[in-house]
Amino acid sequence: MSFQTAKYLRKATGRAKSDVANKLVSMFLHEVSRKITAKVGLSVADPKYVHAVESEFGGHCCYCGRSLESDRAAVEHPDGMNRFRAGLHIPGNVVVSCKKCNNEKRRDDQLHKLTLATTGWESFLSHDGTKCDANCKTCAYWSSIWPDEMKGENLKAARQKILQFRARYKESIILNHKAHNSLRQELDKIYRDCQLFATNRIKVAVEAFS
Ligand SMILES: [Zn+2]
Numbered sequence: 001m002s003f004q005t006a007k008y009l010r011k012a013t014g015r016a017k018s019d020v021a022n023k024l025v026s027m028f029l030h031e032v033s034r035k036i037t038a039k040v041g042l043s044v045a046d047p048k049y050v051h052a053v054e055s056e057f058g059g060h061c062c063y064c065g066r067s068l069e070s071d072r073a074a075v076e077h078p079d080g081m082n083r084f085r086a087g088l089h090i091p092g093n094v095v096v097s098c099k100k101c102n103n104e105k106r107r108d109d110q111l112h113k114l115t116l117a118t119t120g121w122e123s124f125l126s127h128d129g130t131k132c133d134a135n136c137k138t139c140a141y142w143s144s145i146w147p148d149e150m151k152g153e154n155l156k157a158a159r160q161k162i163l164q165f166r167a168r169y170k171e172s173i174i175l176n177h178k179a180h181n182s183l184r185q186e187l188d189k190i191y192r193d194c195q196l197f198a199t200n201r202i203k204v205a206v207e208a209f210s
């Protein structure tokens, strides 16, 4: 039997604990985003910004270019809003993608260290099938979207389009990048503290329960 039921079920507890820590990470990043948004004087909810996203991507996924429908779209942060990428909800880092790309990009976003590029979104768009192991899931994903002879060019075009869009919001992107290392340190701390608190607090509650 290759499926290990016990191991699978045990994972659920661990997952609940990292879910709560990741929620705190996201809340912290949203608060920092508010500060930066105020500093640059433009929010991502501003009609001017919404219009800019619309005119740049025209209702298409910012990565694969497929047309978006409301049930297949996701708010996308090229620099992922997690403890590894420390991206913020600020102009230049909020676009729209299809759910599939949003989901597939997570593999790169969850890496402690990126090897294909310096940012998560560029890394995601660098899986052209020439740099990874034969079993790379992201390379396989891009192969399922485009034929081999178009893949490299299309990935490059998507990278350029996003780069060009982000260049229009240099001020906020630079603030995010400058804060990257200190944000990562703070986020690691928040993540650890939250897990520790959850473990201890639940232990106390469980002891009182029985
Ligand atoms: Zn897509």
Ligand SMILES: [Zn+2]
Binding pocket: 127, 128, 129, 131, 132, 133, 136, 137, 138, 139, 140
């Ligand atoms: Zn790959």
